[in-house]
Amino acid sequence: MSTEKTFKLDGRDIPFDDGDTVMDAALRAGEYIPHLCHDPDFPPHGSCRVCVVGVNGRHTASCTLQASEGMDVDNSSEDILEERRMLLQMLFVEGNHTCPACEKSGDCKLQAVAYHAGMLSPHFTHFFPKRSIDASHPEMMFYYNRCILCGLCVRVSKYEDKKSVFAISGRGIDSRLVFNSPSGKLGDTDFSPTDQAASVCPVGAILPKYLGYETPIGQRLYDFKPISVVGDETARDIAKDKLTNGGPDE
């Protein structure tokens, strides 16, 4: 058996297998690299760029970067943290993220990653784009205002639910999530609240109807524990639980 391959993440040796990305290996080793569009169970998308790390003087997304022997990865220098905050700020001003009015607030990954990054302000000028809501589905809602185009619902619906309900259409600033139905409405697709894709949205874009604000402030997922501690699995389990059981017991 050959010796274990490793790279360095902030000075710590991280073992990896051939084909692993830096993100895969880091998460497996219990090291948190902030991410929004990434889920270890699905192919990487590399769109949110929040997982940016420094390698050999270059800044690159760790979720799409193949790990290689002897790499020296910077996950925590002030340069990297500043770039992450800036990426998050751009995500916030590009949509309409009115946290005080959002049902996902407290359980939202965009928020949680921004808290973790210590983002105090959006810094940039808000776009305030005029976007709508798709309420055509009897049980689920879609809020274009909050969608960050992470593509997780696209991948989960395709690979896990085998339905391909979602796709991203358009380019650049005109990109938007579309639904796979002749009318283009979510209600005319075969999307169901029991789909895995129904609980994967990191923000409050895909949400169940008739449920909202059911968890009191102080008991929500990221109220006191940072996302680096909560982890992806717990987040997804809780989202699923809310969909199937209608929230926590009274």
Added chain:
Amino acid sequence: MVAQMSNIQQRNQGRKDKLIVATAPLCGCFGCHMSLLDIDERIFELVELVEFDRTPVTDIKTIGKCDIGLIEGGVANAHNVHDLREFRANCDTLVAVGSCAVTGGIPAMRNQFDLKECLEEAYIHGIGVENPHVPNDVEIPLLLDKVHPIHEVVRVDYFLPGCPPSADTFWQFLTDVAAGNEVSFPYSLIHYD
């Protein structure tokens, strides 16, 4: 006017040992000011550290030279712009306090609609409206086309996020500044709702 100036000078005399703080509510719900009062009995400690200039708490209407200006609320009308610029001109450190000042917040949800639509919904087509007409008295400040966070209008030095920022957030900020420390918030004090 002369009397007013001397009042301001009088106010500023002999206060150099304390931080002079002014606060203003722009387009918000006053919740951030209420949250500041939630420091409860620590307010006795606070008045040892700071002295309030123009703020709804003292009901002083004009602003003198201040160390810190705390701004609650977004910028929604011409009057807000005037107040905000006056604060910027008089405060060494200007702080955006709460979601509305930091991001536009709830008032900025009207940015999804044209101003005309908003006014017509409220004053013409709204349920139970009598004598429907859009108010146009010259005393009423003109609404801006959109509601803006304050950093889109003036330079802002610091941000306290939250809806509202908790009393502990205010406390942490003011005591850090008074002690000359770099302001740093623990995880539990950074939230956007």
